[in-house]
Amino acid sequence: MYSLNFASDNAGPMHPKVLEAVIAANDGYQMPYGNDTIMEDVRAKIRTTFEAPDAAVFLVATGTAANALALATYTDPWDAIFAHRISHVEEDECGAPEFYAHGAKIVLVEGQGAKMDPDDLRAKINKAEDKDVHSIQRGPVTVTQATEVGTLYSLHEIKQITSIAHEFGVKTHLDGARFANACAALGCSAAEMTWKAGIDVVSFGGTKNGCAGVEAVIFFDPTEARQFELRRKRGAHLFSKHRFLSAQMQAYVTNDLWLELGAKANANCARLVAGIDGIEGATIPDRPQANMVFANLPRAAHRRAMGAGAKYYLFPFDASLEGPDDEPIRCRMVCDWNKTAEEIDQLISLLRG
Template sequence: MFFASDNTSGAAPEVMASVVAANEGYATPYGNDPIMDRVRARIREVFEAPEAAVYLVATGTAANALSLAILTQPWGAVFCHRNSHVEEDECGAPEFYTGGAKLVLIDGEHAKMTPEGLRRALKFTARAGVHNVQRGMLTLTNATENGTVYSPAEVKQLSGIAKGYDLPVHMDGARFANALVSAGCSPAEMTWKAGVDVLSFGGSKNGCMGVEAVVIFDPAKAWEFELRRKRGGHLFSKHRYLSAQMDAYLADGLWLDLAARANRAAAALSAGIRQIPGARLVHPTEANAVFAAWPRGGHRKAIEAGAKYYFWPFDQSLDGPDEEPLSARLVCSWSTTEEDVERFLALIRD
């Protein structure tokens, strides 16, 4: 019953086997290994983008921060949701790697930016010329930090607003596979066909050991990314171990299968919680994360039985009346089982 995060699960067996296989013999370093050639070709095929530049890094923070750095200047504004990952979970890395670009926070229910909010922020920014930060770029987190999903139509609408100001668009896809499975669309429809210029394509939260791809749909920015990746300390020497993970991840649609498993588990968990008296969903369950509230007594039983998850917000206590609801975040992974879900529901229901 480990629902703390999808990055707490182990790596998928196929990924582990690929890394072990890649360990045999010798391979050219720094991304020049033959496995990376397959990865690059496969991502271009999957995204219907034959000219895309593809790079691997080991962390989502590196993927996001380096991507933002090639899309905006130090005096630029990075328009993002108030609860976006780059705002809440990157410890200032976007500002550091961009050389000081300012995150401009936009509201919207369930961590989804609204077109009206983006328009207001764009109009307000740079109103005094040289005295202000300038309009820089847009970044969208999909799936969001509240477990919701931007549809391709929503991405296209927001991207269109940004493009009206000649701004590039980045998508933080740490849980891109989960969003894609939920939306039922193609990778191209969710990204470049909807106006996305650069994608952080996650693997670590969905069955990989630790690898993220940066997909740059306009290869004109590729060389700058290579320089920033090296300068920032994120160019792996023994790159084949990153390549091997992504190679297995993409093979035979494994990445989509793993995400579908996680989404199904979250849907079952969400449906079960909704049946509990005094319980409710805090946000819609659209991917692999469930945000819900239920009585404190159920929390106490689950935690005493070994369940792992986070109160959301964190500053809540098990001390107090049993019937008072406390809210929490529960994240399912590719390895979450039906038994995990059923046992947890039984504990918080009884």
Template structure:
């Protein structure tokens, strides 16, 4: 009998939550206006207002790349620069989309341990700019990944400190929330406390990695940034004609805290995996495990044995010698985690 692979490649590799598939099917009957003029999209704006405890502007898009690039375009002029961690998704994995949609703004890499920038490392990068010099790009925004590309999270007080630093220099603060649900569960705080109450101006709200089919949203807290977003979205090819199918996903995602249940399971599976690996000879964790990602340094022989046992994961050189990345999802069975640890032992 063939054994199915045990995938720890990415939370993008997992299936769709049954509740979300059912919501898509329910909205398939009949005809409604397109391009966001349907009742479900209107209801989603109200639902997000309740979720964030204030009125927000909501712009649905199909991908996290679009959400990030369009958000940064709203924050930063073409002659500007966005400060972000040097391993941030926006600078390493967006194929130049932020630069394209900002019409030329640059991304400025910033140092920081375990994927996090600080006001100190931001200030060090900021000092490298010649302010008011037309020969050089000017700092226009800061982008935080929550959670980070190292699987760590920013506590609310750190976000607030960075927001204060950012706003004092006339810049806007963007948050890449591709794994926002996992970060919220990890910290045990409210969406409001993590975002606008801490000073975030605009948010890329991700659900695809946490059980959705394709559902991302730009959530704008600063009304000035929302003014032109409808035009930016259309120009980018992201004004969704059948918006109801995307709105239905996010409504189901927020209903009865599905987002929380999914993220809690994924985080718990990662914690079990990390605890099991950390106790093995020759294995070390490269970063604290705070969400559903485990970065571990494994001997090559162990990595080969795991793959031979049907476990799928990625080599991750930036985690250090022997670095590997394991990602769990809402659909990761506890049995798969146990099987991987048994093979590792």
């Protein structure tokens, strides 16, 4: 039986190796709150993966916590957080970054393909005064990689963004909920996409890529990490039975499983995109580079697919399946590592009719 759920990579199962690691971690006793022996191995493996032997490594269970707490570490309540207009922290965090930074303001930056335009970023940072008490002050810059429309910042583009930020003396954060997909697509190392490109802290996502619920927050300058520890506890995101977070991340980073799964998800999406390209009346405004595609498809195509049980999001969410057959309706489809060629082809067949 086909699973036609293309709504999100959050909808997919845990990878068997991750599940096995969690089951193994359930044996006996381990110290709580991140003092488990598994976490020692996680730190070592992540430091090796990111070529950062001194990095401070922490785990939380959700991407929202990872992003919000990481940004809050670098943000005073009177600061600005610079983000793209349709970045994840702006669109999908329900105000969590502002909440955890005690009222900081997200300043929106423009740019094509959901990527910040360097000139607009410079102008927005420059406008935020760092002296006048009447003005919002300069705070960190956050980059969503992969973006909310499935595009990617190149390494050069990340360096442009971080160079501007550091020129003004502000920190940089990379929202890597789909870090593995981006890294696999760019063919680069974890280090090249983060600290070598000027990133100060990264949210290294596992939940969307084969884990049950774990994200790593990595500070490349460990002297800046103490406040994160306190914020994590105060914000109710320090797990007591932390070993079950550690076990997931240990399996995820062992033998580059994270990268393997990201590449599989990307390949699945490429197959889906090729199929959509062959559907009459279909258009894809932003060519996807990772595992997520936004496409405009005729209403009749959506009606056939959803009528047969396919799940994915329409935009707007309340778009009706009733109306002219040929009217285009925007949708989002996401592939994870677990999708099969048969499932993808079945969806395309339904859409094509």
